[in-house]
Amino acid sequence: MSSAAVVIIAILTLAAALAAATLQKLMHATLSFAVALVGVAGLFFLLGAEFVGLVLVFVYIGAVAVLIVFTILLTRRDVGKERAANWGGAFLAVAVFGGLTWAILKTQSVAVVAPHIRLVTVKRIGEALMTSYVWPLQCVGLLLTAALIGALVLVMEEKP
Amino acid sequence: MTPTLQLFLVISAALFSIGLLAALSRRHAIFILIGIEMMLAAANLNFVAFWRFGPQTQPPIGVMIAIFSIAIAAAEAAVGLALVIAVYRHYRTTNVDHLNQLKG
Numbered sequence: 001m002s003s004a005a006v007v008i009i010a011i012l013t014l015a016a017a018l019a020a021a022t023l024q025k026l027m028h029a030t031l032s033f034a035v036a037l038v039g040v041a042g043l044f045f046l047l048g049a050e051f052v053g054l055v056l057v058f059v060y061i062g063a064v065a066v067l068i069v070f071t072i073l074l075t076r077r078d079v080g081k082e083r084a085a086n087w088g089g090a091f092l093a094v095a096v097f098g099g100l101t102w103a104i105l106k107t108q109s110v111a112v113v114a115p116h117i118r119l120v121t122v123k124r125i126g127e128a129l130m131t132s133y134v135w136p137l138q139c140v141g142l143l144l145t146a147a148l149i150g151a152l153v154l155v156m157e158e159k160p
Numbered sequence: 161m162t163p164t165l166q167l168f169l170v171i172s173a174a175l176f177s178i179g180l181l182a183a184l185s186r187r188h189a190i191f192i193l194i195g196i197e198m199m200l201a202a203a204n205l206n207f208v209a210f211w212r213f214g215p216q217t218q219p220p221i222g223v224m225i226a227i228f229s230i231a232i233a234a235a236e237a238a239v240g241l242a243l244v245i246a247v248y249r250h251y252r253t254t255n256v257d258h259l260n261q262l263k264g
Binding site: 070 | 190
C-alpha cells in the first residue's frame with residue numbers, strides 16, 4: 001500500500017462524488033456516483049479488504065445504481081428546473097468537513113501506519129458469519145425480506 | 161512512504177461532506193438518496209480503515225460490520241426508491257419543495 005496510489009484513487013473518487021453532487025442531469029450524476037463507488041471499492045482493495053470491495057461493487061453498482069437508473073426512467077416526465085444553488089447546504093458541508101479534518105489532524109493517536117495483518121480470506125469471513133455473527137446474519141435476512149415486501153407494498157397500484 | 165490512518169479518515173470526511181452537500185442542497189428526491197448513499201459509503205470506509213490500522217482481532221470485526229452495513233444500505237435504497245415512485249404517482253413530481261402538504 002503506497003501513499004501515491006491511495007491519493008490518486010482518492011482524488012478520482014472525490015472528483016466523481018463532487019460531480020454526482022453538482023451535475024444538473026440526473027443520469028450523469030448517477031453514473032458519476034457509480035464511478036465514485038468504484039473508487040471507494042479501490043480504497044477497500046488497498047486496505048486489504050478485498051471481499052468488502054467486491055461486495056460494494058456488486059451491491060452498489062450492480063443493484064443500487066441500476067435501481068436508481070430505473071427510477072429515473074420511471075419518473076422521467078418530471079423535468080422541473082432545479083432551484084438555484086443552495087448556499088446554506090454548501091456552507092454546512094464545508095463547515096462539517098473543516099471541523100472533521102481539524103479534529104482528525106489534531107488527534108495524535110490516529111497518526112499510525114498499518115501493522116502487518118493476516119490475510120482476510122473469504123473462508124475466514126464465512127466462518128465468522130456462521131459462528132459468532134449468525135444472529136446478525138439472520139436479522140439482516142429478516143430485514144431484507146421486510147424491505148422487499150415493504151417496497152412492493154409501497155409501489156402497488158392503489159385499488160379504487 | 162506508507163499512508164497513515166489520518167489520510168483515510170480525511171478522505172472519508174471529504175466523501176461524507178460531499179454526500180451531505182448533495183443531500184442538503186439538491187431538491188430532487190433521487191439526488192438526496194444518492195447523497196445518503198455516499199455518506200454511508202464514507203462510514204464504511206471508516207470502519208474498514210479503523211479495522212486495518214487497529215489491533216488484530218479474530219473475527220475481523222471492521223470487515224464484518226462493513227458487510228452488514230452494505231446490506232442494510234441496499235435495503236434502504238430499495239425502500240427509498242419505492243417511496244420516490246409512490247410519491248411521483250401521487251403528486252406527479254419528485255421535487256421535495258413541492259411535497260409540502262404536511263407542512264405546518
